[in-house]
Amino acid sequence: KGGEELLRTIKKCLASTFNDRVIAYRDEKKIAHLKFALSVGVIKMVRSDLSSSGIIFTLDTETGFPDVVLINSIWGIGEMIVKGKITPDEFYVFKPTLKKGFKSIIVKNLGRKTRKYVYSEKGGLKEVAVSSQKQLKFSLNEEEILTLAKWAVLIEEHYSGKFKRWMPQDIEWAKDGKTGELFIVQSRPETVHAPKTASVYQEYEIKTKKKPVLTGIAIGDKIGIGKIRVIPDVSKINQFQKGEVLVTKMTDPDWVPIMRLASA
Known part of the structure; x- marks a missing residue:
């Protein structure tokens, strides 16, 4: 939509370096909040x-x-x-x-x-x-x-x-x-598997046989346990406590700070 929109978008990119998710990432990686560099690549939009x-x-x-x-x-x-x-x-x-x-x-x-x-x-x-x-x-x-x-x-x-x-x-x-x-x-x-050095396959199993209350498509292969906390939207994430099971309709990268605290 032209030069003005491009400049506004570049400013949004610069500002995004201080959103909750990015701040949490820098804390995890021990990167100083004012000791990093950012570049914005601009290419013709692919339709x-x-x-x-x-x-x-x-x-x-x-x-x-x-x-x-x-x-x-x-x-x-x-x-x-x-x-x-x-x-x-x-x-x-x-x-x-x-x-x-x-x-x-x-x-x-x-x-x-x-x-x-x-x-x-x-x-x-x-x-x-x-x-x-x-x-x-x-x-x-x-x-x-x-x-x-x-x-x-x-x-x-x-x-x-x-x-x-x-x-x-x-x-x-x-x-x-x-x-x-x-x-x-x-x-x-890729940052999940590449840093791992052990060539070991781990498998997890629930020993007790109980009737499932809910089922769905898993995005991991481990087992978590904890108090259930229903969070309706990202504006309420301050209610979440470490070790709880997060239940919500949908997550996106803005949820990452509390997902790191969740047991499941």
Whole structure:
């Protein structure tokens, strides 16, 4: 929307370095609050609002298994994934055979892509419904899945070579709906499994057999216990106490400070 909007957005980027989530991150990493640098990259906008976008991990995010590429994909702008508002399509590609030239897609899971973000004529983003027909379609075809996987492997190999150690990547990508082109818009080190040095697989099991009160899709593989605390929205997070079980409708990165205190 022009130069003025660009300058406003750059100021928002600078200001975001002092939101609760970033302050908590610096405290955790022992980085002084005034001893850091920030740059803002400006590129031509990829029209993923007319197509799809998502995230790539160059390992299995649940187990840390290094020989797969995991691609998450949704319709529209990728912010919907970042905020955890919908379940994306998932594609697993096996690296060893991919490198030998084989079409190595080993898993395809259709997500629940009911909503998407598009650009608003007034500036910013707006949330709209995805048509029932598109909800039943994968948001990437086979050729696009393999192309993104190959790029992801090259990026991982580049940074692993540069830093002389395995450096799995957390990559953001977008597809331009006008040109059909795929773009890598960001890559950064994966921070959950990469720092681990032990090659041990851990499995957790509840010994007592009880009837479940609630079930759902797990995003981790451990077991937590504690007093339940229902927090309706992020403005009430000050009510949360360390060791409690957090229950809420949806979380996004703004919840990270108390998620670190939660037992589950």
